[in-house]
Each structure stands twice: as C-alpha cells, then as structure tokens.
Amino acid sequence: MSAATRTEGHAERPPSPGIALPERPLPVNIHLPAARPEDEKASTLQRPTQEQAEDAIRTLLLWAGDDPNREGLLDTPKRVAKAYREWFCGYEEDPVELLARSFEEVEGYDEMVLLRDIRVESMCEHHMCPIIGKAHIAYLPNGRVVGISKLARVVEAFGKRLQIQEKLTAQVANVINDVLKPKGVAVVFEAVHQCMTTRGVHKTGVSMVTSRMLGAFRDDASTRREFLSMIQGSRGAGGEG
Ligand SMILES: Nc1nc2c(ncn2[C@@H]2O[C@H](COP(=O)(O)OP(=O)(O)OP(=O)(O)O)[C@@H](O)[C@H]2O)c(=O)[nH]1
C-alpha cells in the first residue's frame, strides 16, 4: 500500500487544532545503516510528508472497517503520526554517540558492571506489534566506564525501531563492545511479543529470551555463570504484554 494513498472525503475534513506537533523537525532523508557496504545506496529513502503519513493512516482506518471522517477518528491520523515519532524515535539516535563519553578515574575497578531490569519497549518488524520486556546488560571494564544511564539509552535507541529480538540483542552488545572495548559484554533480553499474545497463535505467558555474550563472558564459563546468577532473581519479562 502506498503511503501517499488518498481516501474519499479528505478535502472536506475540517482542520484539527489542539494537537501540538513535535518540535524537532524530522530529517527528510531516511538513512539506515547498511548491513553491507554495497547496500549503502539502497538504504537512503525519502521520508513522506506529514500529510502523506496521515493519509496512509486514514487508509488503514478504512481497511479496519471504520469511517475516518467520523468525529472520533478525525484527529486519529495526526495522533498516530505523532505517536510514531515516539515509538520510532530510535532512528534519530546514534548509539555510538551515546557511549562516546566515558570515565577513566575508576581506581582500577575491573569487576563486572551490571545494569539489571532495564524496561524494553520495542516494535516487532513483522507485525508492528509491541515487544515489551526487560534487558540486562553487563560489561567488564577495561580501564574506563561509561555513565550507567547510557546503557539504558542504547537499549532505547535500538529498541525504538522496528526489530526482531535477536537483532536488538546483538546490536546492543555489539555497540558496547565496539565503542567501550571492554574485556567482555553480556546482554540478555526477555520480552513478550504481542503479535503472539493478541493475535496469531494467541499464547499468553510466553516470553522470548535472547542473549549475546562477547569476550570474557563468551570464553570464560565462570564469568558467564556469575552474570547469569546475578540476573537470576529478576527473570521474567515483567508480566506485561
Ligand atoms: N525470531 C523471531 N521471530 C519473531 C520475532 N517477532 C515476531 N516473530 C515471529 O515472526 C514470524 C513471522 O511469521 P510469518 O509466517 O511470516 O507471519 P504470520 O503468518 O503472521 O505468522 P503467525 O504469527 O504465526 O500468525 C512469526 O512466527 C512471529 O512469531 C522476533 O523478535 N524474533
């Protein structure tokens, strides 16, 4: 379906005041990092206008079987377009930049740093349904540490995109490893996929667990065990989704 699809009655719609648009303008070109350098060209896309995005949502309202021109739905395209700015704000973030500032005055601290139970809100790229859960991130510093909130920000930056959980897990671990160059990184995600609970197979109480271990966490079983035992008490995706 084209994002620019128009629906009947669009021209007669009254203006819909009252919904403030986000202040920060979106870049017109969408640049997605290419998996391989040869894909670089194909990954630059033109962003539709706000009007085109709202038209696309009107089309989906019709597709759902409702009338986009009834009073309750008049502002919905604008609201949904605004909500997309929140749900997908990760595309505007650079995770490398988030980790750029680190601190070396750590008095030789070289034990594990663990951030447990980081709330995860992502969106499944197959159905555009929420993925809700928790992440646990640990690393073994190699002379420097990062501000601890930055690890949670990295989860946000990759989470607030269209994802599959395996890729999300790998991206978080890889960027910490690449930028901080620690002795090891361990990342575990536990999440409920609403595409499995609210539709399709309709299985509730199921969470998906993914992990990526790098460096010492991959090579040394006792380091990995220590990490796993430290997150043991907080297992579970949080009962949501
Ligand atoms: N591996 C993986 N699969 C996911 C993730 N999120 C959703 N899926 C699955 O992606 C699959 C897409 O399967 P398809 O057969 O193409 O889509 P579908 O017909 O809607 O599948 P059903 O969900 O089984 O109804 C489904 O099995 C989903 O459960 C994820 O993060 N990782």
Ligand SMILES: [Zn+2]
């Ligand atoms: Zn899905």
